Amino acid sequence: MSAINKNKIIHSIVSSKERIILHLQKTIRTHDFDYKTFGTAIEDFVLNEVIDILKEEKIILGKDDFKRAENKNEFPDLRIIKPCLLALEVKSGNHSRKKGGQWIACKNSNNDMGTLNMWTKKIKEFGGENIYYIFIEYNFNDSVKEILDVKVKPFYEFLIYSESRILRYREKDGNLRPKDFDSQPKIISAKEFEGLLLKTRWYRSSRIIKKHIKSLPEEQLDKLYKELGLILKIK
Numbered sequence: 001m002s003a004i005n006k007n008k009i010i011h012s013i014v015s016s017k018e019r020i021i022l023h024l025q026k027t028i029r030t031h032d033f034d035y036k037t038f039g040t041a042i043e044d045f046v047l048n049e050v051i052d053i054l055k056e057e058k059i060i061l062g063k064d065d066f067k068r069a070e071n072k073n074e075f076p077d078l079r080i081i082k083p084c085l086l087a088l089e090v091k092s093g094n095h096s097r098k099k100g101g102q103w104i105a106c107k108n109s110n111n112d113m114g115t116l117n118m119w120t121k122k123i124k125e126f127g128g129e130n131i132y133y134i135f136i137e138y139n140f141n142d143s144v145k146e147i148l149d150v151k152v153k154p155f156y157e158f159l160i161y162s163e164s165r166i167l168r169y170r171e172k173d174g175n176l177r178p179k180d181f182d183s184q185p186k187i188i189s190a191k192e193f194e195g196l197l198l199k200t201r202w203y204r205s206s207r208i209i210k211k212h213i214k215s216l217p218e219e220q221l222d223k224l225y226k227e228l229g230l231i232l233k234i235k
Helices: 003-014 017-030 043-056 116-126 190-213 218-234
Strands: 066-068 078-080 086-094 096-099 102-105 131-140 145-154
Touching: 003 017, 003 043, 003 086, 003 145, 017 043, 017 145, 043 066, 043 078, 043 086, 043 131, 086 116, 116 131, 116 190
Parallel strands: 086 131
Antiparallel strands: 066 078, 078 086, 096 102, 131 145
16 A cells, blocks of 8 residues: 555545534534434544545545445445555544433543454454544533544554553453543554454453353363363364
8 A cells, every 4th residue: 555645545634624523513503413323323424524525635536436334334434445445434422421310521432443353354454554533522412512523543543451451342242442532542553453452352252251151060061171172182
């Protein structure tokens, strides 16, 4: 991939930040959004504006130069094909949340940043340095509806790890969680992220095994040990 082409794409979006914010503010005024669904409902409006920007800059010239996701489960939301392969994914976070029926300010939206098991496939296809998040920060509650910021950075800069260098994730499904809105990025490269990813996958798998193995009856435990022994022998 040409670094110049990639940098031009990202620069065009970043330099259009105020335009995107104004577009989204106008969209909020002309549509009836619910705070529960706003984060996903706004994605199409973000992508429409980003595509318009790239067309105006003559970075993408026709329909064969990009591809939009056909559904919410497809990655990425916007695939740039020409002038270079690049994955653009829209994410968002609300600076307000409800607690005990009351709205309070929060420093982290705890939204989904991709599952542990899918990141290896994504990186293999695009390269870790070619996956970017367009992160929309907003404040949405019963009395306020506003767009606060639009950040465009490599995906790993939105993530965080613990003191033991385990990525922050939700155990039940392996969904990664973001850093606080105003904190500085801790992960500085895709290579560093891949090392953290591998360690975190091992850690999560070990926790799940240890948690559930205690509930197995002795007969099932013996069967499991034999199966694991056979797997290790084959390896």
